[in-house]
Amino acid sequence: MGDLVSFRDFTIKDYHGRLQKGEFSVEELVKMFLERIERVDGLIHAFLSLDSERVEKRARELQEKKPQGELPPLWGIPIAIKDNICVKDLPTTCGSKMLHNFIAPYDATVMERLKAAGALIIGKTNMDEFAMGSSTENSAFGPTRNPLDLARVPGGSSGGSAAALSALEAPLALGSDTGGSVRQPAAFCGVVGLRPTYGRVSRYGLVSFASSLDQIGSMSRKVEDCITLFEVLSGSDDRDSTCAPYPPFSRREIPPEEEITRIKVGIPKEYFSSGVDRSIVKSIEEVFHLLRKRGIECVEVSLPHTECALEAYYIVAPAEASSNLARYDGVFYGLRSEGDTLQEMYSHTRTNGFGREVKRRIILGTYALSSGYYDEYYLKGMKVRTLVRKDFEEAFQTCQLLLTPVSPCFPFLLGERTMDPYQMYLADVFTIPSAMAGIPGISINCGYHDHLPIGLQILGKPFEEGWIFGLALLIEKLLSLPSPLPHLESRKGSEQ
Amino acid sequence: MSKKLSLEEMKKVAQLAKLHFEERELLQFLQDVNGIIAHFEKLDRLNLEEVSPTSHISWSQPPTHGDEVLEWQEKESIFQYAPQVIARYFIVPKVVEKEEK
Known part of the structure; x- marks a missing residue:
């Protein structure tokens, strides 16, 4: 049957392949993740609640009714959900004492879509209270720790989801991004996080923080899985009037690699200023070098606001x-x-x-x-929001995509920035402008300095997630970095 | 723009926000908030006179639908998870206060 550690670089496709061959059942797969959570979550506290009994029952039901032929896109795949997204019959606390006893009586639209696609909701993840924060230290139920360095924060506010992915407690997760809350924790934990175009995913059932900015984001360990998840989540919804009346995203929108290698990529000079850690700049410059070698033109652009x-x-x-x-x-x-x-x-x-x-x-x-x-x-x-939006519109006149760091800093130590709110806010300085403009962006890992991951951000034009995914897949391939696998169990004395 | 909140203004804002602070806590919050507001000075350097505001990003005409009454499908869940229910009624705090004599 194997164990999760050997599944380090697995995608949904790999899990489906094994499930189809009967190497393990859906129930066994779910049990592997639940056991992993039991073994390691005491150290990182990524989850606020688990739904073990129901998820095992649902796994048995899925297995019994296994479809013949092609499987639904997320069939039998466990997923962790940020605790500000309503899942029927599960707590939705938003990391707040205010909602400590709130159980959602209905499913968010994204939950209906996940369930219809065969996904299994494994539990709800920790977050900064009402998604306000950049470190997950603002949770009323205690902070989450970064699985790659337990003394450090996992980022926020979707820190629980990012940490769960990084620690291999779940292969997929949902987060929400208001000013960077999917992309920044993804960068801090070495995983993938997409903030879609504003209006591409329904907000129905997402507890509101700032309605003109909030978006539900797809999070995964590999770009490929982020694409699959986004295909399931996106599309119009009558119950959210801010949801664009467009069809769901399809991977057919991703241009072929040869087309990607002919594009011009913009490098906004303001994102490489003196305030950015030099090791982050160096790592991202290495990506530019690789892209240039593949024929992609990288040009400097300016986003003055x-x-x-x-x-x-x-x-x-x-x-x-x-x-x-x-x-x-x-x-x-x-x-x-x-x-x-x-x-x-x-x-x-x-x-x-x-x-x-x-x-x-x-x-x-x-x-x-x-x-x-x-x-x-x-x-x-x-x-100012208008000016920020115009900056991007102008930059996109000359280039197809923009490449930037996700954050100017590495994951910081727990408690390091809690006394100075403005210092905390600065961790999101490179994810906020695109959120203000409503454009899509992804965070992918582009390397490590010591043991700490570095996040690369790819920003695109509205509704052009296909181009973002195209470049993200190419960079992932060129770098061929392994997905994170922190040695958490060895700390408890067990083998890994 | 670089205005600082006074203690009195802070008390007024807290009252509007329905939050109560002890005096010492109030001073700490005042310091935090004024620390953040000080950074807003950067915006004074911009000429915004001719700029129109963006309150919401909208890419297309928002979809509309008929004003129809739909049956809520999850009634039982609503009662199941309500803090206090008798029969099929929600128990809520008394909101009508006694008139002072």
Whole structure:
């Protein structure tokens, strides 16, 4: 039957091949992942809840009704879900005390699609509270640790999903990306994370943080699996009016390799400034070198409003969050604290239920929207957003794709940035502009410095995920880096 | 733009946001928030007069559908997971306060 460690570089296709040959059953596959979680999750805390019983039962049912011929795209494949996406009958805490007792009574659209494609929901993953953070340290249920270095953060806010993939606790995961929350943790954990074009994946059933920015992202260990997952998730949805009325993504949209090698790739100079760790720059420059050797032209471009995008984001996103999080008042959802008056009940509930970073952003957003400051802050933030969007439009006049680092820094130590919120925000400085512009981007691993992974970001034009995947596949092939396999079990005294 | 929040303004904003802070906590939050706002000064360097705002990214006309009443299919789950239910009624906190005499 083999064990998960020997499946290090497996894709869905490989699992399906083994399942078809009868080398192992769906139930056995699920058990392997559950056992791995049991062995290693005590060290990293990627999961907030597991659905072991139901997932094993569902695995048995799938196996019994195994289709003849071609299998549905995610048939029998376990997947970990970020805990801000509603899965019917499972907790959806958003990493917050506020929703510690909330069980979703319905499935998000993406969950319906995953289930229809045969995926098996293994559990819900840890995250920064309400997706506000870059390290997963803001979870009310304790931080997640980076499987590649337990003293360091896995990034955030989808840190649980990224860590689960990196530690081989699940072959697939879902995250959500508001300003980089899929791509940055993917980079910190050495895995793959896609933020789709805004509107390409339904947000129905995703707990809102900043509605004009939130997108559900596909996460995996290999680019190939990210493509399969994205094919399943994407497509229009009547229940989300911001979801574009376009058909689902198809891998047929990925241009052939010979076409990829004829494109021009832009290198935005602002993403290689002095604030970026030199080892990250060096590693990415090596990728440029490889691409040039394959005939791809790499040209310098400018995105002049990159730096301002971070500031504008920290006006716009908290403003939207302060409005979205107004619904947590003790009446409809989760926690309810007592109070002598209605106002007191609201205030006690919110004061007890929200953590420090969430309160900080609610204050910031409430202030930015308050009478007398709207023009000075929120309106200004929206105007800068226009400039950021135009920067990308102009850059894409001369090139097909953009290549940048995902983050200016390596995964930092737990606690290193918690006292200085702005330092924490800077970890997302290269993922925020594209989120503000609504364009798609992927994070893939492009190497290691010591044992810490380096993330490469590929940004594309709206709805052109096909080009992004095309280049990502080529880079993955050229680098041929093995997928991460941290030696976690040896720390507990067992063999690996 | 580089305005700093005063303690009084901070109290007002906290009240609007329905959050309560002890005095010491309030000062810490004030310091944090003012630290972040100070960075917004960068935006003052931009000439934004002629720039139109982007509140939402929209690539196409948002889809519309008829204003039809649809049956909610998950009624039992709603009752199953509600914090307090009697028969098929939700128990919610009393929101009408006694008038002071």
